[in-house]
Amino acid sequence: MHLTREEEKLYAGEYGEALETCMNLLVSLGDIYGAEKLVDISSAQVSGVSYKTIGEKGLEFLKDLADQGLKASVPTTLNPAGMDLIRYDELKFPKDFAKKQLEIIDCFKRMEVEISCTCTPYLTGNVPMFGSHVAWAESSAVAYVNSVIGARTNREGGPSALAAAIIGKTPCYGYHLSENRLPTQVFEVDMELEDASSFYGILGRITGRIVKNGIPYFKFKNCESVKNDYLKALGAALAASGGVALYHVEGITPEAKKGLEINGLEKVVIGKDDFEKEYDSFKTSEKPDLICIGCPHCSLDEIKEVAEFVKSENAKFNADVWVCTSIHMKSIADRMGYTKIIEDAGGKVVGDTCMVVAPIEDMGYKNVATNSGKAATYLPGFCKSNVIYGTTYEILKKATE
Ligand SMILES: C[C@@](O)(CCOP(=O)(O)O)CC(=O)O
Ligand code: SF4
Structure with a gap:
């Protein structure tokens, strides 16, 4: 792979070991996939945030990078964490999990990654231009930014997106090249x-x-x-x-x-x-103990749809209902009165996390209703849940029966 003089210096460790590690990761990836060069990126979206998915090893890796003073050099947003970073106690997230999750968040904060904790960064300000190169992780965000926005990214993993965020570049192969699109x-x-x-x-x-x-x-x-x-x-x-x-x-x-x-x-x-x-394939007689909307994280319109359901059905939920979203969207929903309507009916507008990366299996949830094809695919493996599938209306209705 061709490197510029500056890139060579980074690669050779002239700017310190930590940057050398990041550069090494990018160059190795580029070599494996036949990239000819690195390309500048306009933003990054970093995944691997929930303590449930990265565990102790992931936390140690992040601590090590943050301790060495590494910082994102381009606008960088963050995937959902394993809990609502404000209401984790009220929502009964396990206490030791919460402690570890906050340590992870602290590492990202020190690295100047925006603690956005959402998989829909394109709804909350990380909106690349058509044709621009980015390094995004989180498969649904990748699909959206490539397809709907027309920016260019490979399906990055947490570490490669973070390395790209720090260096400000990514290896130019795969979906960065017109012929592969x-x-x-x-x-x-x-x-x-x-x-x-x-x-x-x-x-x-x-x-x-x-x-x-x-x-x-x-x-x-x-x-x-x-x-x-x-x-x-x-x-x-x-x-x-x-x-x-x-x-x-x-x-x-x-x-x-x-x-x-x-x-x-x-x-x-x-x-x-x-x-x-x-x-x-989803037909089941099980009654859901958790009804989840918001995979990927809800837009304001989707939160409004839940509030309208509550109003029109005069609903009172008798199962737990989570409307998962970013805190950006939640704050607008608060202002619009949607949060109050949903929460007065017994639901929760949950920020920063989702039903897949939260430790719902340790919180006693077994039968999870969703309106999301992605969540339906991941819930059995990630959370050992049985899945009940339906439209937003159908699954909310189940929470009132
Ligand atoms: C399942 C997923 O949406 C969330 C878990 O990702 P992570 O913990 O942020 O690596 C990741 C993905 O699909 O890329
Ligand atoms: S599992 Fe769904 S809600 Fe959770 S991070 Fe992935 S897309 Fe977002």
Whole structure:
């Protein structure tokens, strides 16, 4: 890989061992994947924040970097933590877990990483420009920023995104190069799109399994009903059930709008039967003990939908309801009165964390209802939960029965 003189110095340890370690990680990755050079990034999104997912080893690694005085050199946001960083006691997060989680957060703070703790940084100020290079971790955020925004990132892991944030560069290979951003398979959705993010979660689960780590190109019938929140749900499910980092939607996503060659690609038609089969796989008589909305983290509109459910149904929840979001979005929901409506009905607007990275299995939750295709894919493995799947309305309704 070609390095500039300055990069060579970093690599040779002339600016200290800590920066050398970061540089080493980036150059090794670049060498493995055949990058010719490093490229400047305009932002980073770092994952690997929950004590549940990184454990003691991860905490020690972060402490070591922070102790050596390393700092992010580009705007850098952070993935969800394992708990609400304000209300962890009230929400009954285990005390020793909370202590460790706060230590992790302290490390990131010292490294000047924004303690945003959200997987939807593109809703809270980390919005790269079309075509710009970034180093993002968190598979749903990667899918969104590549596909909906048209910025360029590989599916980074926590350490490589952090190293890129510190150096301000990432190895230029994979999705950073135009020739690797072309569709590999066409999916024609041969039915009217439903006006629900759970529909897109199912679509993402089905097509993700087929396309694996390729680049799907979607053809939809009634594109006008597609909202950003639905693309957020689609990308998240695609990235969880397959290894997708980028997808295109005809007439909607920016690179598809500029025109992409799809002649000669294999075409798969997805219809009602496929959806029914997938919904059937979740049929269960279990009653949920936790109902979770917000994977990926809720937009303001999605929080409003829950508040409107409460108002129109005059709802009182008799199971725990978590509406997971960023503290940015929560503070607007507080102002708009949505939080009060939801919490007066017995729900909680939970900041900074989610049902997957929180230690819900240690908090006594077994049967978890979700409207997210991604959460439905990860809950059994990450949290040993049984999954109940449905639209926002359907799963909230279960909390009132
Ligand atoms: C499951 C996931 O959304 C959250 C866990 O990630 P982490 O703990 O931030 O590494 C990660 C991912 O899909 O990239
Ligand atoms: S599991 Fe879902 S809510 Fe949690 S960090 Fe990943 S996308 Fe966000």
